[in-house]
Amino acid sequence: xxxxxxxETPEVKAVxxxxxxxxxxxxxxxxxxxxxxxxxxxxxxxxxxxxxxxRVEETLFVLKDLAVLGIDED
Numbered sequence: 001x002x003x004x005x006x007x008e009t010p011e012v013k014a015v016x017x018x019x020x021x022x023x024x025x026x027x028x029x030x031x032x033x034x035x036x037x038x039x040x041x042x043x044x045x046x047x048x049x050x051x052x053x054x055r056v057e058e059t060l061f062v063l064k065d066l067a068v069l070g071i072d073e074d
Contacts, residue, residue: 012042 015035024030035064 011038015039016042 015031015038018024018035019028019031019039028036
């Protein structure tokens with residue numbers, strides 16, 4: 001997921017790379033307010049996508065179980 005986000009938005013990639021630097025890891029105040037907001041927004045979107053991914057996996061599991069039981073509405 002991160003790779004896709006980085007490819008779609010160069011700003012996110014640049015800020016994430018900056019955040020991984022050792023000096024920034026020790027002192028996040030080296031990030032601007034806008035960079036911190038961008039990271040928060042990106043992390044929020046990532047959490048939402050992860051939750052949706054889990055829901056899809058759960059739905060697939062249920063559908064596979066129904067197929068195993070032979071439930072067919074045709």
